[in-house]
Amino acid sequence: MLKSAVGWHVELEFEEDTHRTRAAALVRLPDGSEVRAHGYASRHPADENQPRVGEEVAGARALNELAMKLLTKAHDEIDEASGRTSYPLT
Numbered sequence: 001m002l003k004s005a006v007g008w009h010v011e012l013e014f015e016e017d018t019h020r021t022r023a024a025a026l027v028r029l030p031d032g033s034e035v036r037a038h039g040y041a042s043r044h045p046a047d048e049n050q051p052r053v054g055e056e057v058a059g060a061r062a063l064n065e066l067a068m069k070l071l072t073k074a075h076d077e078i079d080e081a082s083g084r085t086s087y088p089l090t
Helices: 051-082
Strands: 010-016 020-028 034-042
Touching (some): 034 051
Antiparallel strands (some): 020 034
């Protein structure tokens, strides 16, 4: 049986100042819903200014939150479809 490929595009945007980086993540799902998440990174004053590192940390934290929100969404949809409470997805 041939299955069609499905793809998701995740968007990440960053805002930075000299000490902080904020990442915003967004994924648009085929059902028309959107899931959004945020992540933050702070630079210690003694650390060298490395914007790329701040982006990596903040981006990873945003993607981690996005993953948890997607797991919760899937869990809620399983419960709704089955009419019972299922075990949390981890």
